[in-house]
Amino acid sequence: MTRRPRARRPRGRSRVGERFTVEVGPVAHGGHCVARLSGETDAGRVVFVRHALPGETVEVEVTEGTEGDRFWRADAVEVAVASPDRVEPPCPYAGADGCGGCDFQHVALPAQRSLKAAVVREQLSRLAGLDVAVEVEPVPGDDEGLHWRTRQRYVELPDGRRGMHKHRSHEVVPIDECLLEAGTDPTLHVRGRAHSVAEGGFWQVHPGAPEVLVATVLDQLGPRPGESVLDLYAGVGLFAGALADVVGPGARVVAVEADRDACEHARRNLGDAVEVGRGPVARVLAAAYDEPFDLVVLDPPREGAKRAVVEQVAGRHPRAVAYVACDPAALARDVAVFAEHGYRLSALRALDLFPMTHHVECIALLER
Incomplete structure (x- = not known):
């Protein structure tokens, strides 16, 4: 991070x-x-x-x-x-000369969420010209903002200890314990579906994230039996599987993912219900799946989907797009591009999946 x-x-x-x-x-x-x-x-x-x-x-x-x-x-x-x-930071390594992993340990948890909401509002206003009310919601699964990282990476030090980098630095701070680490394995069962993930592969690190994200995407999109679905940056198939269960057998559901290992696990997780296409999303959309789709899910990396992908999504004429974003600036830029093609931001939910840090997860609904 x-x-x-x-x-x-x-x-x-x-x-x-x-x-x-x-x-x-x-x-x-x-x-x-x-x-x-x-x-x-x-x-x-x-x-x-x-x-x-x-x-x-x-x-x-x-x-x-x-x-x-x-x-x-x-x-x-x-x-x-x-x-x-x-407030007094709970971790002794948080502060000016400490670990760079946490930004807001000196801030009371409700105020952390208010700060994040202010950032999301400002980015949508400045980059997309929108005035949107934002509330950042807590998510079950952490301990008052601590013990939520089900996956954690450390720097191994020559003396056998472990450490973490200072902010914007290669310098390493030795630590005994990270208070964000959960100490438990991630939950890979979501809504009755088991998911396999490659060692080191992407999966949401907050224990409550998969369930609340799926529930939000389903609620926003309101999928109907028989509708076609395009899931982009699909990972191991979290959203594609949940949507396939709702639109039912025979409905066209396509998941596109660039990572080879993630695609292999997606095929294992989704079976015959979903077609998995491998490759960079912009490149895949330029060559395939050019028919109309009713629903689209976008869950891009931190830099966002960007114009090439947004325009190709709009060209499929979906009635609704659920955009899952871990960076509010990237979200705002892409929302502005969607607006050029007749799509408006009609709902937004912001979730505190990364307490003690400045990061926030947003799920935006875009409709024609």
Whole structure:
């Protein structure tokens, strides 16, 4: 989940390590808040601050930035005026010099969800021109925001210990325990259907995710017996299987997935009820399955489906599209493209599948 900074040429003198006192502004997409510096030299400079909350007054230390950069990145290292939503992080590794896996451990859980809702609203407004009410809902299966990751990856250290990367860094923090780790295997049975997944293959990591996602997609699409279904970025067939059960035998259900192992497991999980097509979604749609489909499910990776896929989906003239998104910016960009082709956002559900982090899962219904 931790991204590494791109190598780039410095634009003047480095300001890393310098400290400033700032009043913290609104939350922004990516797990930080926006602040602006005051003072004669750096007045108005935008700083993206981690470990802070809107409305606080904090001392920040610059972690990335040179004089010529448009913005800097910084950590809040001291809090002068705290938000009432600030709490003591439950994990000793959360904070400015700790593990980079969690963004919001310093925030009360209801306030975390409010911050995420604000980000989803802002992205849909800025990138899709929509004013949408958003509520981020808790999902059963975690322990007050902890112990929900049924799959976890660590860095193995030379001394036999394990660790995790700092935020936007290759530096590793040794840890004894990650409080997000569930310590249990993922649930692979959903609505009476068993799913096999390759070792290391994709499956939702929150224990409650598969059931609530399937229920939401079925509720939004309202599939009818005999309707045709196109499931894109289908993985091992979670949505395709559930929809095939509803539209019934003889209805055309197609699942498209690029990963070879996932396709093999999808065929095993779905049997003859679903046709599985392998390959990058844009490439497959350009060559096959060009007939109309009644329903489409989109569950793309973090970067979204993008224009080529959205336009090919619209070209199949589905009556409804369920878009499952783990990135609100990508969702908003794709919703804007759908709007160009006559599809409107008619329902949105946001789920807190990644507590303590800035990530949020959205399921959007698009209809002609």
